[in-house]
Amino acid sequence: MTLNQNDIxxxxxxxxxxxxxxxSQYAPxxxxxxxxxxxxxxxxxxYDLIDKINDGDAKFIQKIVNHLTVNTxxxxxxxxxxxxxxxxxxxxxxxxxxxxxxxxxxxxxxEVYSMLILLNEExxxxxxxxxxxxxxxxxxxxxxRGEYSYRLNVExxxxxxxxxxxxxxxxxxxxxxxxxxxFDIDPVNDLIKVKPFLKEKAKFxxxxxxxxxNPFGKxxxxxxxxxVLIYFNRNLQSNVINFFYDHLEFPGYLILGYHESIIGPxxxxxxxHGYYYxxxxx
Amino acid sequence: MASKYIIIGxxxxxxxxxxxxxxxxxxxxxxxILLCLHRLKHVRGGFVEALSIxxxxxxxxxxxxxxxxxxxxxxxxxxxxxxxxxxxxxxxxTEEPVNHSRPSIDITFASAAYAFQDKVVGIILSGANKDxxxxxxxxxxxxxxxxxxxxxxxxxxxxxxxxLTEVENPDHIYNTEQIIEFLNSINY
Numbered sequence: 168m169t170l171n172q173n174d175i176x177x178x179x180x181x182x183x184x185x186x187x188x189x190x191s192q193y194a195p196x197x198x199x200x201x202x203x204x205x206x207x208x209x210x211x212x213x214y215d216l217i218d219k220i221n222d223g224d225a226k227f228i229q230k231i232v233n234h235l236t237v238n239t240x241x242x243x244x245x246x247x248x249x250x251x252x253x254x255x256x257x258x259x260x261x262x263x264x265x266x267x268x269x270x271x272x273x274x275x276x277x278e279v280y281s282m283l284i285l286l287n288e289e290x291x292x293x294x295x296x297x298x299x300x301x302x303x304x305x306x307x308x309x310x311x312r313g314e315y316s317y318r319l320n321v322e323x324x325x326x327x328x329x330x331x332x333x334x335x336x337x338x339x340x341x342x343x344x345x346x347x348x349x350f351d352i353d354p355v356n357d358l359i360k361v362k363p364f365l366k367e368k369a370k371f372x373x374x375x376x377x378x379x380x381n382p383f384g385k386x387x388x389x390x391x392x393x394x395v396l397i398y399f400n401r402n403l404q405s406n407v408i409n410f411f412y413d414h415l416e417f418p419g420y421l422i423l424g425y426h427e428s429i430i431g432p433x434x435x436x437x438x439x440h441g442y443y444y445x446x447x448x449x
Numbered sequence: 450m451a452s453k454y455i456i457i458g459x460x461x462x463x464x465x466x467x468x469x470x471x472x473x474x475x476x477x478x479x480x481x482i483l484l485c486l487h488r489l490k491h492v493r494g495g496f497v498e499a500l501s502i503x504x505x506x507x508x509x510x511x512x513x514x515x516x517x518x519x520x521x522x523x524x525x526x527x528x529x530x531x532x533x534x535x536x537x538x539x540x541x542x543t544e545e546p547v548n549h550s551r552p553s554i555d556i557t558f559a560s561a562a563y564a565f566q567d568k569v570v571g572i573i574l575s576g577a578n579k580d581x582x583x584x585x586x587x588x589x590x591x592x593x594x595x596x597x598x599x600x601x602x603x604x605x606x607x608x609x610x611x612x613l614t615e616v617e618n619p620d621h622i623y624n625t626e627q628i629i630e631f632l633n634s635i636n637y
Contacts, residue, residue, distance in 0.1 A: 196532040196560050197542040239543040394543045397513040401536075404514070426526050426541050428512045 170206075174213045175199060181220040186228045188302070189377065190235070192403035201235045208234065229304055236303040237398065240274045243281045243326035244393070245425050250335050251442040252282075252389075256420050257289055260388050266295045267387045267416075271376040272395030273299030276310025276369065277320075281330075282391065283365045284349050288331055288342075292368060298383060300374035310371045313361030317354050377403060379410045386416045394424035401431070408433040412446060419446040450537050451519050453480040453635060454565045458554030458584070460487040460576025462604030466625050467574070471504035471522065473629045478506055479636050481517045483533070485525045485557040487550055487576065497524060513541040525552035532560040550580050558584025562591040569593035570635070572628060576608030582615035595619040596628060 175198070179190045190198060206213060220228060243249050260266050266286070270279050279299040286292045301307055309315075324346060334340040346352060351360040374382055376395065390411050396404045408429055411421055421437065421444040423429070429437055429444060437444035459467060463486065474482070488496060500508045500522070508522040517523065517537050525531035530552050532540040547553035554573070558581060561569045571588040573581045575598060585595050595616055600606035602624040613619065623631060 194532075194534070194540045194542075196534055196540055197530070197544060200542075200544065200556070237542065237544045239545070397541050397543070401514055424513075424543075426510065426512050426529060430512075430514065 170199060170202060170213060175202060177217055178202060178213060178220075181217045182228060182231070185220055185223045186225065186232070187378075188228070188232055188375065192377065192400050194398055194400055197237075197398060198235075201237070205231065205234050233303045233305045236274075236301070236306070237394075238274045238303065238306055239394065240277045241326070242277050242320060242323040243330045244278065244323075245442075246326050246329035247335075248393075248422065248425065248442045249281065249285065249326075249330040251440070252422065253285055253289070253330065254336060255440065256389065256443060257285070257291070259418055261289075261291065263388060264294065266291060266389070267383075267385055268295065268297045268389045268391065269383070269387045269414075270297070270299040270391045271301075271374070272392055273301050273310060273371070274303065274306045275315065276306075276313065276371060277315065278391060278393065279310065279369050279371075280313065280349075280361050280365055283368055284327075284331065287349075287365070288344065295368065297369055299369060299371045300376070300382075301371075302373065302375045304373060307371050307373060310369070311366075313366045313369075315359045317352065317357045317359050320359055376407060376410075379406060381410075381414045386414055387419060388416050389420045389422065390415060391422045393422065394427065396427050397424060405431060405433055409436075412436050415446045417446050417448060420444065421446070451479075451481050451517065451568070453568050453570055454517070454533070454561055455480050455482045455570045455572070455632065456485065456533075456558060456561050456588075457482065457572045457574065458485045458558060458576075458581040458608075459574035460550075460554075460578065460580065460605070460608055462575035462577075465604075466598065466628075467500065468503040469625050470629055470632070471500060471506065471508070474504075474506060474632060475636070476505040476520065478520050478632075481519055482506065482522045483517075483525075483531070483557065483561070484522060485531060485552050485554045487552070487554075487580070488527055496527070500524065511539045511541070513539070515539045525557060527552075530556045532556060533564045534560070535564045548578060548580050550578070554581035555584035559587040562587040562593055565593075567592035570596065570632075572596040572598070573608055573612045574598045575603035575605045577605045578607060579611035579615075581608060582611040585612050585616050585619070589616050589619070594621075596621045596623055596631065598622075598628070599624045 510526045511523045529541040597612045600609040
């Protein structure tokens with residue numbers, strides 16, 4: 168069956184009426200596809216689904232919400248971005264007594280762990296508070312467990328090499344950091360497990376960035392929010408960017424996805440430096 | 450809003466054809482051209498540059514929510530789906546691959562069909578899978594123009610053949626030269 172706008176509207180309304188979630192400002196095209204996929208995977212039609220949502224079972228609604236989110240993430244995704252973090256941002260934060268970092272929309276937590284590895288290599292782990300949040304509770308459980316498929320992630324160790332072992336500014340430099348410093352690797356059971364000392368540092372919590380509230384009661388030196396805003400419409404994107412601005416320290420840095428950029432009036436609030444944004448005082 | 454949206458999908462064996470097309474379209478072409486090409490997962494750089502050598506029109510990898518304007522070539526970024534929205538903008542997404550492909554040609558075609566209806570010209574080129582066929586059907590359904598590269602000319606004819614199976618009456622089955630001729634004939 169093909170969904171029409173009215174179906175999508177009724178679906179969003181049912182979720183909104185029965186939970187704290189509001190998808191009305193998501194980017195229409197990809198959201199539509201998520202709903203189509205949901206119906207396929209749950210083998211249910213939209214009317215029955217809306218009826219079930221209106222029964223108000225919080226567990227069921229959370230399951231639906233989990234299924235709507237996109238969870239693509241990887242270790243040290245886009246090494247150039249991580250080079251910018253390592254060689255441009257971290258030197259500026261090194262003198263701080265504490266470094267606070269927030270990853271809204273962290274999915275299964277792989278970027279949180281990437282950041283922790285980088286900070287450990289830079290000798291800053293003890294001074295860092297790092298938070299990962301998402302609306303997908305299954306992904307948060309996965310992030311907390313810190314266990315990933317070996318088969319599906321083995322290629323990302325190349326990214327690890329690019330970021331942790333090599334230095335793009337000095338090709339002669341090579342740090343032979345073993346993967347086993349950070350992971351227990353178990354190909355037989357198809358598992359990569361993050362070491363306990365990293366897992367203890369990461370704090371994962373359920374939080375919906377579209378609500379524009381800061382549950383941590385502190386400002387952040389770095390906010391890493393990659394390929395999350397692409398699922399929002401322009402208006403919600405602006406609101407979230409303004410929210411990030413308000414909750415960044417100065418100096419403070421914002422890292423978005425490779426093909427996300429700040430457009431419109433908010434762009435005057437940040438300096439764009441290649442792969443990251445720096446908060447301006449305005 | 451542009452008066453036409455030229456959407457080209459291609460995979461294995463389509464690169465030379467794309468270069469030839471871009472080389473023969475004038476700099477001030479009146480319509481936007483959107484390319485959805487399969488490429489190696491971890492080859493990010495170099496593609497825009499490779500296309501730019503031959504292209505007279507500026508080739509860019511769009512950012513999310515970029516406005517679509519005439520006289521520009523938009524190349525779907527590696528590892529992102531590229532949707533076109535009724536607001537005349539591009540929306541990117543990192544959802545799971547569709548038929549093993551990200552970008553998925555079907556997604557770009559189908560979203561274009563829905564957003565721009567009869568203004569869409571969908572062109573499918575050489576490739577080794579059936580991505581694009583379902584999307585072309587949507588383009589046809591919404592009154593757009595469907596062009597399939599002649600399977601006899603395509604280096605890998607699987608994709609054009611899949612399109613011909615899916616779309617009962619494509620508007621044109623063209624070789625590269627005819628595609629170029631057609632694109633220039635609607636340059637107004």
